[in-house]
Amino acid sequence: MIFQKILVAVDGEPISAHAADIAAELAQLTGAEMAFIHVIDAALVNAADTGIQPDVFVASAKEDARKLIDDFRKCLPQQVAALDFVPIGAPLTEIANAAKDWPADLIVIGSHGRGGIKRALLGSVAEGVMRNAPCPVLVVRAKT
Numbered sequence: 001m002i003f004q005k006i007l008v009a010v011d012g013e014p015i016s017a018h019a020a021d022i023a024a025e026l027a028q029l030t031g032a033e034m035a036f037i038h039v040i041d042a043a044l045v046n047a048a049d050t051g052i053q054p055d056v057f058v059a060s061a062k063e064d065a066r067k068l069i070d071d072f073r074k075c076l077p078q079q080v081a082a083l084d085f086v087p088i089g090a091p092l093t094e095i096a097n098a099a100k101d102w103p104a105d106l107i108v109i110g111s112h113g114r115g116g117i118k119r120a121l122l123g124s125v126a127e128g129v130m131r132n133a134p135c136p137v138l139v140v141r142a143k144t
């Protein structure tokens, strides 16, 4: 069996929900274990203009992440077990690190598929993960 540990990166956007569905289907087919990861973006925690204390921000972001992951967990087929990771840091770095540490043998991730100036300004988490991942990456691209 090729894939035994599938890490899926979720951020609350519809495309990552689609990626989670595909990961769950794959896990069911291969008998793989799954883990959800949602990274609390350190850049947001430390943003000076939010006016929110960092510890308050982190507590609230952790609660939101648990809810997000619980909602995905409820949709999993009964036989698929899933862990969750909620690190704080830069999303692409933390996703790649979790894949190394767990360790995952497949990462499933969404992508808005932005191009041109939008990608230059906003960057691409999926692209960064592909460059840093220790294992294959399945990118689920939004329909354009």
Ligand code: AMP
Binding pocket: 009, 010, 011, 013, 015, 016, 019, 037, 038, 039, 040, 041, 091, 108, 109, 110, 111, 112, 113, 114, 123, 124, 125, 126, 127
């Ligand atoms: P992109 O559109 O290439 O920037 O990639 C977006 C995808 O990266 C999302 O669909 C998620 O799968 C993943 N992603 C973005 N931010 C996070 C985050 N904070 N935690 C976990 N996954 C994330």
